[in-house]
Amino acid sequence: MANLTTTFIGIKSPNPFWLASAPPTDKEYNVRRAFEAGWGGVVWKTLGSEGPPVVNVNGPRYGAIWGADRRLLGLNNIELITDRPLEVNLREIKSVKRDYKDRALVISLMVPCDEESWKDILHRIEDTEADGVELNFGCPHGMAERGMGSAVGQVPEYIEMVTRWVKQHSRMPCIVKLTPNISDIRKPAEAAKRGGADAVSLINTINSITSVNLDDFSPEPMIDGKGTHGGYCGPAVKPIALNMVAEIARSEATRGLPISGIGGITTWRDAAEFMALGAGNVQVCTAAMTYGFKVVQEMISGLSDYMDDKGMRSTDQLIGRAVPNVTDWQFLNLNYVAKAHINQDDCIKCGRCYAACEDTSHQAIAMSADRTFTVKDDECVACNLCVNVCPVQDCITMVALPKGETDARTGRKVGDYANWTTHPNNPSVSVAE
Amino acid sequence: MSDSPQNTPLSAGIVAHRLSAEAYHANFADVQPPLDGHEARVAADRCYFCHDAPCMTACPTSIDIPLFIRQIATGTPDAAAKTIFSQNILGGMCARVCPTEQLCEEVCVREVAEGKPVEIGRLQRFATDTLMAKGVHPFTRAAATGKKIAVVGAGPAGLACAHRLAMKGHAVTIYEARSKPGGLNEYGIATYKTPENFAMREVEWLLKIGGITLKTGVTLGKDVALDSLQADFDAVFLGIGLGGVNALHAAGEDLEGVRNAVDFIAELRQIADKSALAIGRDVVVIGGGMTAVDAAVQSKLLGANTVTMVYRRGKDRMSASAYEQDHATGAGVRIIYGAAPVRVLGQGHVEAVEFAYTHEGPKGLEMGESFTLKADQVFKAIGQTLAAAPIARDGAKLVTHSGRVWAGGDCAAGGEDLTVTAVAEGRDAAEAIHASLMA
Structure with a gap:
């Protein structure tokens, strides 16, 4: 069995599955249950400054979107950081860490944007023996209105400044949690690195309105007739998160900066994908909130089986494996030619491929009177839409033409690798001549 | 015990009260309970919204099945019901009695692929029940045309014909031999398929379109002659079913x-x-x-x-x-x-x-x-067989007589003896009558 032990910025955990800073990690009771269920680590829900804690709304905190059978696809929340007294959290953290020395326990922090506040909180947590800190520069709701959370995360200079204070006033490993509510994720990551961060974690939640109540005309979740934007998470946000992780992993300025991957991780496969794109470990929240802590057991067995199948003995052999294959559009091989192929034995004759291609694509699928659907190679541009709308997995596949074969659509033979940078239609190529 | 039946299944001869009261109640309850809202959405989600869908082709009334199922999936069962009723005004009964396993569901691509079709019949019932429960009729009549049409037989063919004609603005009189309308829907279908007096409720709902006068207890050839109907009306539709056995x-x-x-x-x-x-x-x-x-x-x-x-x-x-x-x-x-x-x-x-x-x-x-x-x-x-032969039949589904008599349903020798086929023939006869009268 593959060894799932990971060492992330010096913090050891028996597996790469951590619970993200969020409602599931708000108190000792939950965290102990999570560790009993098998979670490798926990990022304790964000602590604020000493003094009266924040308050939460007393109406619904969560909004959601669902699939047909009420499968939760996306969740949004307007919960703030911990609303429990600081000293209670600190006492509980210390107690849990004492009993679970083999697990990772990181403390998430969010205090006002001044050096004294950060110095003070860092001093107060020192005694807990926690493994590290995570700076919450991500939450897009509530706290951002008070100049914290994503209000800091959206300004690279602030990220760099606060990170520097943290590294200056604490010996603990420091993870900077990034907000996706920006235009270029590389900028805040670069700022964190400049400030001395040991790692970044991403993504925090995406600003969102999940739905609108069409009877009361208010966003959901509705509090006394009004709603506000909240942070979106769950399976729906995974593709956005994967891209942001990959951008940081492959960018020259941030390459090698450890990444803790977050965003819609629900199964072992999701976790493996984040890790292949460069995440040293992953953090999970919505999956646990939907199904309970036990989901980690499927993640552990699934990742372990996958690694065994691939002959990988440790997570190092998976982490970053797909990063070299993430490239820019301009470097894609324009001489790669594929054609859709419909396996008639698997086809159930629903005609979705035909409707999609005929109405919205390239009119490259023919339909006969007896509902046989075939691809017209002389029209097919291999766009993959038919594959994506086909309800039968692997019924339609993309078949690459071998080198030297003639593309029936263009009449040209398949040649060697060539990309846009050398293509005759590229104006910058002409300029260079 | 006071609630034990007088007889048992073993009692000799033809006798009543063989079972307990609870057993009768359970035996004649809804054979297939209706889907609730969530079940309907899950069932609707299985539909692939096929292009040129085979189910629609298989339906004798050509209901746009993918469309009505999508309307259910998006939380608009009333719109789904209108899609159904615009093709088949007895869509509620057909949802209960159609042999869907030989029609729409037999050709559903999911039946072909995995032996488990989309539950089209039950979804149709969900949509039609939802709208009918509101007690409103979804269609309104066109402006009066001044034309009068006699419909003989208040079975599925006659009712479908009368409704479509009334919708077009014609004045319709239905003559029914039995004491209640509905034809085989009322008298010929298993009790557990149409519990709670559904056939009668459906007719009452259908008649809400207006412009239809129903006369029961009137038998063609006995109480009223075809010749006099032809004299008194602009057109006649015969949907008299099969009276003989x-x-x-x-x-x-x-x-x-x-x-x-x-x-x-x-x-x-x-x-x-x-x-x-x-x-x-x-x-x-x-x-x-x-x-x-x-x-x-x-x-x-x-x-x-x-x-x-x-x-x-x-x-x-x-x-x-x-x-x-x-x-x-x-x-x-x-x-x-x-x-x-x-x-x-x-x-x-x-x-x-x-x-x-x-x-x-x-x-x-x-x-x-x-x-x-x-x-x-x-x-x-x-x-069953046609009790009398009041009209010359030439084997076609719609038989014309003196150019002003149409026929449909079982009596027209369609050979399929299905409610849904009778509805289609009644509806199509109405369209033909309308086209003929307004030409």
């Missing part, structure tokens, strides 16, 4: 205890207290269609000890679908294939039926070895 042509057919299955089914539909209906201890049903299945299953539900259905040809030739056959055997009915009645035995009252096994010979069915089944009640369900 085929005979066995076997000795002893007139013994006491031998009865037409359609009469039994009709009596059962009309009787309020099912426990009061007498049923034999050993029942034999002769025939292989839906009527035979309905009679056999309901005999069992009334408490008969043994019920045997005997069909003269093989399983594959039986007109009752495999689903219906399974339903019958699941209810405890024994089905014997490939045997024909030779004679009914008994002294005054039926005691047994002698059958002969059959096989296909060069000149049709040939009789072989015989056997006898004990029976104190026999139901004949070997097909």
Whole structure:
């Protein structure tokens, strides 16, 4: 069995599955249950400054979107950081860490944007023996209105400044949690690195309105007739998160900066994908909130089986494996030619491929009177839409033409690798001549 | 105990009260409970929204099935119902009685692919029930045309025809021989398929379109003549169904205890207290269609000890679908294939039926070895026939007579004897009548 032990910025955990800073990690009771269920680590829900804690709304905190059978696809929340007294959290953290020395326990922090506040909180947590800190520069709701959370995360200079204070006033490993509510994720990551961060974690939640109540005309979740934007998470946000992780992993300025991957991780496969794109470990929240802590057991067995199948003995052999294959559009091989192929034995004759291609694509699928659907190679541009709308997995596949074969659509033979940078239609190529 | 029945399934003869009151209640409740809102959304989500969908082609009334299912999936069952009713105004009844396993669901791509079709019939019921429960009628009449049309027969064909004509602005009078409208929907379909007086409620809802006068207890050829209808109306539609029942042509057919299955089914539909209906201890049903299945299953539900259905040809030739056959055997009915009645035995009252096994010979069915089944009640369900021949029939579904008479449904020899086919023919006749009158 593959060894799932990971060492992330010096913090050891028996597996790469951590619970993200969020409602599931708000108190000792939950965290102990999570560790009993098998979670490798926990990022304790964000602590604020000493003094009266924040308050939460007393109406619904969560909004959601669902699939047909009420499968939760996306969740949004307007919960703030911990609303429990600081000293209670600190006492509980210390107690849990004492009993679970083999697990990772990181403390998430969010205090006002001044050096004294950060110095003070860092001093107060020192005694807990926690493994590290995570700076919450991500939450897009509530706290951002008070100049914290994503209000800091959206300004690279602030990220760099606060990170520097943290590294200056604490010996603990420091993870900077990034907000996706920006235009270029590389900028805040670069700022964190400049400030001395040991790692970044991403993504925090995406600003969102999940739905609108069409009877009361208010966003959901509705509090006394009004709603506000909240942070979106769950399976729906995974593709956005994967891209942001990959951008940081492959960018020259941030390459090698450890990444803790977050965003819609629900199964072992999701976790493996984040890790292949460069995440040293992953953090999970919505999956646990939907199904309970036990989901980690499927993640552990699934990742372990996958690694065994691939002959990988440790997570190092998976982490970053797909990063070299993430490239820019301009470097894609324009001489790669594929054609859709419909396996008639698997086809159930629903005609979705035909409707999609005929109405919205390239009119490259023919339909006969007896509902046989075939691809017209002389029209097919291999766009993959038919594959994506086909309800039968692997019924339609993309078949690459071998080198030297003639593309029936263009009449040209398949040649060697060539990309846009050398293509005759590229104006910058002409300029260079 | 006061609630024990007077009789048991083993009591001899044709007697009532064989079961407990709870058993009758359970036996004649909804055979398939309706989907609730969440179940409907899950079931609707299975539809692939096929291009040029096979289910739609298979539906005799050409309901846009993918569209109405998508309307359910998006939380608009009323819109779904309108999609259904615009093609089939009796979509509520058809959702309950259509042999969907031989029509839309048989050709559903998911049936072909995985043996589990989208539950089109149940989804149709969900949509139509939802709208009908609101008690509103979804269509309004066009401006009055001043044309008058007589519709003979208030069965599915006549009702569909009358509704479409009324919608077009014509004034319609329906003449129905029986005391209640509905035709086979009211008198000919198994009780457990249409509980809670659905057929009657559906007619009342349908008539809300307005412009339709219903006259019951009026028989064509007896109380009213076709000639006078032609004289008094701009057009006539005949949807008179099949009044006669085929005979066995076997000795002893007139013994006491031998009865037409359609009469039994009709009596059962009309009787309020099912426990009061007498049923034999050993029942034999002769025939292989839906009527035979309905009679056999309901005999069992009334408490008969043994019920045997005997069909003269093989399983594959039986007109009752495999689903219906399974339903019958699941209810405890024994089905014997490939045997024909030779004679009914008994002294005054039926005691047994002698059958002969059959096989296909060069000149049709040939009789072989015989056997006898004990029976104190026999139901004949070997097909119905037009009671009279008031109109010249040329085999076409729509028969014109003097250019102003149309016909549809079972009497027009469509040969399919399905509610949904009758609805389609009534509707199409209405369109033809409208086109003819407004030309």
